[in-house]
Amino acid sequence: MEPVALRERLRAEALAMGFDVFGVAPVHADVRADYFRQWIADGMHGDMDWLAKNPERRTDATRVLPAARSIIVVGLNYYQPHPPAAYRIAKYALGADYHDVMLRRLKKLCGVMRTLGGDQKPYVDTGPVLEKPLAAEAGLGWQGKSTILLQRGFGTWLFLGVILTTLELEPSPKEPHRCGTCTRCIDACPTAAIVAPYQLDARRCLAYLTIEHDGPIPEEFRRPLGDRVFGCDECLDVCPWNRWAKATQEARFAPRALPALRETLAWTDEQFVEHFRGTPVKRLGLRRWQRNALTVLGNTGTAADLPAIRALLGHVDPMVAEHAVWAERELVARS
Ligand code: SF4
Ligand code: SF4
Structure with a gap:
């Protein structure tokens, strides 16, 4: 099958499996490797030591799967309003764990790709891949000034999954960068963690401090933390591209009782x-x-x-x- 036809066949399969968006990046996609290395060198990853391990693997898919020819990135919309409560949990964590939901579907898609002659490696969040720059390279959207992936239809509310594959697929056309002069995410951040456009200092970020960080929360961040018990959606909630956000179709993401x-x-x-x-x-x-x-x-x-x-x-x-x-x-x- 021709690379374009193969890509479109897999797009149809992915959408039928319940993914909301699908794109293909070239295997040597530009994942802003220099920026990533500098971010690690500056210590902005905090205690997330696993991010600093094997940077070559994270920035070159062929180190993980030597025969890889293409990279598929899919997105699943998880948006839902936060239920009324005396405190907040980041919206992505209100219901079932997305890792399980995403990985099951990614493996199903890999099964289809195997029948087409491909060898695959699927990842959700935990693999040696940089999902957000890859998603931008796969034409899903663009990385906003908050560093999150923005998509025109679903805004900032997408879980991302990545498949490295030996199949030769035609890369998707890239999306232009559409933040323009907006700085709402930078202005809204309660801890000034977006230290410059496209630069997030995780050590100041409430999502990192409440979820990844193991020790005491530094005192300077405790009042700005407000009512957020797990994660922070502030820079997402204010993004104008979320005006068109739609409620997720995935029943398992429905909020648990708080x-x-x-x-x-x-x-x-x-x-x-x-x-x-x-x-x-x-x-x-x-x-x-x-x-x-x-x-x-x-x-x-x-x-x-x-x-x-x-x-x-x-x-x-x-x-x-x-x-x-x-x-x-x-x-x-x-x-
Ligand atoms: S998640 Fe919250 S603390 Fe982190 S950058 Fe966004 S607004 Fe700032
Ligand atoms: S809030 Fe504005 S600057 Fe930030 S990601 Fe959204 S569009 Fe871009």
């Missing part, structure tokens, strides 16, 4: 796992959930939350205990 934060402070590890099983929040673990919840209660709580906060003042984990001290102090000072 329990009262003060109740979660008294949870055991088992209760935490039981509640968040199958969602992206589970891998946070109870102690980091408590760290984040205490920070939010320090910012937004009422006197009714004080007994639950005080019960953690002598917690065996010094990080949880210190966050409880901070939360109590903030709350009492506000009362």
Whole structure:
């Protein structure tokens, strides 16, 4: 089959499997390798040491699959409004874990590609690939000043999946960059983490600090954290390209119930796992959930939350205990 016909055949398969967007990048796509290396050298990846490992593999697909000829990038829309609640969880994490949903479909697509003679490697988030620049190279959209991938139809709300393949596919036409003079994401960021257009310092980013970071949240970021217990959507919510966002068709992303934060402070590890099983929040673990919840209660709580906060003042984990001290102090000072 000709490279164009093959690409269109696979696009039809991907859309039939429930993906919302599909594109193909050339195997030696420009993934802004120099920028990535400098970002790592500047330490902007924080504790995410895995990002610093094997940069050559991340920036050259043929180091991972030597016979690779093309790179497929697919996107799945996950947008939904946040349910009314006293605190916020990033919208991508409100329901079922996207890794499972995406990987199952990617493997199905790889199965079709195998029957066409291809050898494939699929990745969702965890592989040695730079999804966002690859998605831009595959014509899905462009990387905005917040560094997120923007797509004209779905805005910023796409999960991305990547397949390296030995099949020869015609690359998709690229999308022009459409941020223009807008700086809303930079202006809206509560911690000034977008240090320049297209440059995100993860060490200042609330998504990183509440999800990836293992230690105490540095004090300068605790008040700006506001009511965000897991992740941050601020730079996405303000993006004008989200005006046309549509609700996801994936029922498994429907939000789970959000329990009262003060109740979660008294949870055991088992209760935490039981509640968040199958969602992206589970891998946070109870102690980091408590760290984040205490920070939010320090910012937004009422006197009714004080007994639950005080019960953690002598917690065996010094990080949880210190966050409880901070939360109590903030709350009492506000009362
Ligand atoms: S996720 Fe939040 S903290 Fe991180 S860059 Fe965006 S607005 Fe800033
Ligand atoms: S908010 Fe504006 S500058 Fe930021 S990504 Fe969206 S369009 Fe681009």
